[in-house]
Amino acid sequence: KRKKGPAPRLTEPELCRVCGDRASGYHYNVLSCEGCKGFFRRSITKNAVYKCKYGGKCEMDMYMRRKCQECRLRKCREVGMLEECLLSEDQIKAKRLRRQSTDPASPAAAATPTLPAKMSPEQTEIVEQLLKAQREVLHPSKEDVEKVTPWPNDSDQSKEAAEARFSHFTDLTILGVQAIVEFSKRIPGFLRLTREDQIVLLKSSAIEILVLDVARRYDEKMDMLYFWNGLPDHHTVEKMQEVFLETLQAYIKTTMFVLVYVCNRADVSDHHTVEKMQEVFLETLQAYIKTTMPSDRLLLPRILMKLTDLRAINNTHCEQLLALKVENHKIPPLLSEIWDVPQ
Known part of the structure; x- marks a missing residue:
């Protein structure tokens, strides 16, 4: 039985399911990096609306995550990040x-x-x-x-x-x-x-x-x-x-x-x-x-x-x-x- 606390650290290198960077743990229900964790939290708390400049079909990686916020947020949701997991x-x-x-x-x-x-x-x-x-x-x-x-x-x-x-x-x-x-x-x-x-x-x-x-x-x-x-x-x-x-x-x-x-x-x-x-x-x-x-x-x-x-x-x-x-x-x-x- 795992005690309550911060998101668990990973013993072996794992990749963020959003951008492919090194994951730091499970955040908002998904294995992800600190960058995508913070991006998702800011986007949801600010009710941010983004617009893709490339037709809305960007393949998300460590480079494109900085270029297209709309596709990054969509990828966060596609892999299972949940708004409900954010603290009020x-x-x-x-x-x-x-x-x-x-x-x-x-x-x-x-x-x-x-x-x-x-x-x-x-x-x-x-x-x-x-x-x-x-x-x-x-x-x-x-x-x-x-x-x-x-x-x-x-x-x-x-x-x-x-x-x-x-x-x-x-x-x-x-x-x-x-x-x-x-x-x-x-x-x-x-x-x-x-x-x-x-x-x-x-x-x-x-x-x-x-x-x-x-x-x-x-x-x-x-x-x-x-x-x-x-x-x-x-x-x-x-x-x-x-x-x-x-x-x-x-x-x-x-x-x-x-x-x-x-x-x-x-x-x-x-x-x-x-x-x-x-x-x-x-x-x-x-x-x-x-x-x-x-x-x-x-x-x-x-x-x-x-x-x-x-x-x-x-x-x-x-x-x-x-x-x-x-x-x-x-x-x-x-x-x-x-x-x-x-x-």
Whole structure:
């Protein structure tokens, strides 16, 4: 199990998949050099638009990468670089804060501002609303759970048993998605968004919230995942473990659900309102942590960094969906609609 940290260094010389220069590691999902890594990051963060002078068919190498930016950016995307892997401004600040705070000699560590030890009435109301929503809608009813396709005997390796196992997991996923839809309606400010933006936020965040919900069910001592029907999955899910490295209080877990919704969703039309929602929830979470856990100054940066891990899991999920289509697994209509998978 590899620990989190910088992109891994390569023991043998490897070539950048964009330009052929010596690669320094995996950046934004692709083996690449420092130059192409920086070029891709700058191009995406600045929303750069380039124009090829040579007809848009440049063969990319170490020479042409300096001559044609349009073809270089296109090659970055063709080989698999993902915009979703870039850190947001909030996540960059959190990462910088975490590094500075771990250095006792850092001026930033000593200059970290202190927040009021008391939450505002508005923030207290948000906390109460989210906790109430979590209690009431994030747990399917017993009747719904009983409708889930039963898990076949583990010794049964027939085609029918394989299909039943697939149906079992898709049934559980449908229950989770339905709960997320109901939970989203309880998020303060969500229903004031246009219907189109509500759908965008729901579609883009559903798998990340499902992962968070599954992570809540992980039993570290038993190394098991417990689902709504009480059946454990004995397989360790390392990525899900990493999302919750520490035991977080209920509100912090719930707020992570909300932050997944409102952070960095580029396809919404009302960016201003979504950004205001993000600001309100971040300030409330910060005040809550300061009030209940004043000694843990690094908790908020750690939480924000976990959003990056969730985005990476989302990217992997998209790849797995394509694999399922290739293997002719039938994905239920609700999940196909949420994840934009053609039937």
